[in-house]
Amino acid sequence: MTAKIMDGNLLAREMRAAWKGRAQHLAEQGSQPGLAVIIAGNDPASRIYVRNKAKACVETGIYSEIHEFSENVSQDEVIRRIQELNENLRINGILVQLPLPPHFENDKVFASIAVEKDVDGFHPYNVGALATGNAIFPPCTPHGVMHMLEKYGIPVEGQHAVVVGRSNIVGKPMALMLLQKSATVTICTSKTRDLAEHTRRADILVVAAGKPRMISAAMIKAGAAVIDVGINRLPDGSLTGDVDFDSVKEKAGYITPVPGGVGPMTITMLLCNTIEAAERAQTQC
Numbered sequence: 001m002t003a004k005i006m007d008g009n010l011l012a013r014e015m016r017a018a019w020k021g022r023a024q025h026l027a028e029q030g031s032q033p034g035l036a037v038i039i040a041g042n043d044p045a046s047r048i049y050v051r052n053k054a055k056a057c058v059e060t061g062i063y064s065e066i067h068e069f070s071e072n073v074s075q076d077e078v079i080r081r082i083q084e085l086n087e088n089l090r091i092n093g094i095l096v097q098l099p100l101p102p103h104f105e106n107d108k109v110f111a112s113i114a115v116e117k118d119v120d121g122f123h124p125y126n127v128g129a130l131a132t133g134n135a136i137f138p139p140c141t142p143h144g145v146m147h148m149l150e151k152y153g154i155p156v157e158g159q160h161a162v163v164v165g166r167s168n169i170v171g172k173p174m175a176l177m178l179l180q181k182s183a184t185v186t187i188c189t190s191k192t193r194d195l196a197e198h199t200r201r202a203d204i205l206v207v208a209a210g211k212p213r214m215i216s217a218a219m220i221k222a223g224a225a226v227i228d229v230g231i232n233r234l235p236d237g238s239l240t241g242d243v244d245f246d247s248v249k250e251k252a253g254y255i256t257p258v259p260g261g262v263g264p265m266t267i268t269m270l271l272c273n274t275i276e277a278a279e280r281a282q283t284q285c
Helices: 008-028 044-060 075-087 106-111 124-132 140-151 171-180 195-199 262-283
Strands: 034-040 063-069 093-096 160-164 184-188 204-207 225-228
Touching (some): 008 044, 008 140, 008 262, 044 063, 044 262, 075 093, 075 106, 124 171, 160 195, 171 184, 171 204, 184 195
Parallel strands (some): 034 063, 034 093, 160 204
């Protein structure tokens, strides 16, 4: 068996083309969607991500602003900028690029974003509302994963889904979104004993642990859908996921590559959320 590759690049292009029309419609009515990105510090990967997001905005018809701060900027200064953007009618979505400098309290920064502009889905309201399925905007990465499952016709209802990783950004919201679709969900952490015992039971396996190639073919069920959220840079500069792609693809039914799998969908969901925020703002005018 060779797994079907879940092409995130292809799906992202299809979705962006559809949503670009919605952005153009808003622009024609004088309400072009707008996204503001906050970045603090000099993390090279973060700067690449921000540039990619800005480029994607241009391609989709979204106005974008990048607000850059130094590594030693105070948290209060960044929050004041966010509060200004909350009042800016030109801006429909606000994204804070992670990681923030060590002296920041992420939760306080996220809480300062207006809920209706929280297109990354990290505001405490949106995080909590995931439990009832009523988040205004769910976090972009798990949201993108759910779209991939739907696009490839992978059933979720009644399936056993295993999520490896418990971060507030991916692991926890991913588990809640799968649960909302009536999957039986197991969450594994770095402290889980005999991880393979759990992963081998998964019909859907989502891995977001940040450990290169930690999931081998021996750790999955034959025919499983394997979603690799991890992205790790190796000493030679190449990128790899949390799944040993070459071995697992010979046993899985579906698998996402790294790069080119979940990553493009994360940015796409950010764009979609920003356009949706602009549509909501227009209806309230």
